[in-house]
Amino acid sequence: MARPRQYDHDALRTRTIEAAKLLLEEGGPAALTARALASAVKTTPGTIYNLFDSMHAVLQEVNRQALVDLAIAVDAVRETDPRARLLALAEVYVTFMLDRRAVWRALFEGPRISNNFPDWYLAQIDGLIGRITQPVAALRPKGDPRLLAEQLLLSVHGIVALAAIDRLDLITRQKPMDLAHAAVERMIAAIRAGAE
Numbered sequence: 001m002a003r004p005r006q007y008d009h010d011a012l013r014t015r016t017i018e019a020a021k022l023l024l025e026e027g028g029p030a031a032l033t034a035r036a037l038a039s040a041v042k043t044t045p046g047t048i049y050n051l052f053d054s055m056h057a058v059l060q061e062v063n064r065q066a067l068v069d070l071a072i073a074v075d076a077v078r079e080t081d082p083r084a085r086l087l088a089l090a091e092v093y094v095t096f097m098l099d100r101r102a103v104w105r106a107l108f109e110g111p112r113i114s115n116n117f118p119d120w121y122l123a124q125i126d127g128l129i130g131r132i133t134q135p136v137a138a139l140r141p142k143g144d145p146r147l148l149a150e151q152l153l154l155s156v157h158g159i160v161a162l163a164a165i166d167r168l169d170l171i172t173r174q175k176p177m178d179l180a181h182a183a184v185e186r187m188i189a190a191i192r193a194g195a196e
Contacts, residue, residue, distance in 0.1 A: 067124035
């Protein structure tokens with residue numbers, strides 16, 4: 001009788017997450033299947049399900065790494081002037097997401113399995129909004145800096161969303177970075193004009 005194949009759980013889990021990212025880059029969320037993952041890491045679909053409860057759990061691990069990588073990129077911004085910092089943060093977001101279109105798709109196009117997101121996921125999003133809130137607050141707006149930061153993220157994210165799926169040209173010939181800069185400048189101008 002053949003003995004079960006032994007493997008290093010942590011090493012195989014790490015390799016599986018890396019393979020999942022590559023599958024996403026090549027074919028988007030639909031390409032991420034247990035069979036494709038098993039083939040990529042030279043194991044069986046059953047082993048994939050021993051490592052992760054579901055394919056949704058694999059996708060969440062890819063998302064976790066992407067959000068951590070985004071936080072690291074955002075934290076690398078050294079600008080202290082609020083305007084320059086907001087422009088730099090917008091540049092980081094646009095560049096990060098468009099350089100990693102598959103990651104963007106995994107974060108925002110993948111199936112929503114439940115209405116509840118894990119605490120770590122919500123904490124990463126909250127942290128990103130917090131990093132935008134700081135320079136917005138430094139501009140001393142009349143309105144709630146946190147709400148303004150959310151609005152700014154949504155504005156820039158909308159631009160990235162269309163650019164990531166190659167649909168921005170249906171609306172404009174402007175470049176995503178130029179549009180992101182314009183969104184930041186509009187918010188800053190509104191704050192300086194005393195808008196809510």
